[in-house]
Amino acid sequence: KTAKNFLIKYLRAGRPNIECERKNDFVFLNKAGGKISRQGFWKILKKYSEKLNIKKNIYPHIFRHSFATHMLEKGADIRVVQELLGHSSISTTEIYTNLDKRHIKETYFKYHPREKDNK
Known part of the structure; x- marks a missing residue:
């Protein structure tokens, strides 16, 4: 699968679960429905790289x-x-x-x- 497929899936299924009443143009949102911070993205990236046992240093x-x-x-x-x-x-x-x-x-x-x- 391509990144595009996963992005479409996120926009259709995942994102609506975290959107709040205030609308914005950001693709990736934090738990409060606002713009995800650089540190927040880094934490997610680190979590999944460890989960997938990726040894290479992954950073945003x-x-x-x-x-x-x-x-x-x-x-x-x-x-x-x-x-x-x-x-x-x-x-x-x-x-x-x-x-x-x-x-x-x-x-x-x-x-x-x-x-x-x-x-």
């Missing part, structure tokens, strides 16, 4: 980093990723993008004009 920011890395590895323009992340400087976006050497090599051979001519 890893989702942001993974989002940027996956977008760039699939060919997204770094300026688009910069905008999606809300960075004012492209150099801030570059910090999130530790692309592996294999991907860099493949991209080079795919797009460099001289390499294209040699095929």
Whole structure:
């Protein structure tokens, strides 16, 4: 299943159970029906990573980093990723993008004009 499937399930079944009378535009809510805090999200993440016996250090920011890395590895323009992340400087976006050497090599051979001519 994809994250999209789980999000749809949450919005249809889980979220209505915690919504309060005050409406808001936040996707994830705390028990009181307000915006979940960073610490609250971290606690939930830690609880489920321990429950699933995930040894790797999981933290909320890893989702942001993974989002940027996956977008760039699939060919997204770094300026688009910069905008999606809300960075004012492209150099801030570059910090999130530790692309592996294999991907860099493949991209080079795919797009460099001289390499294209040699095929």
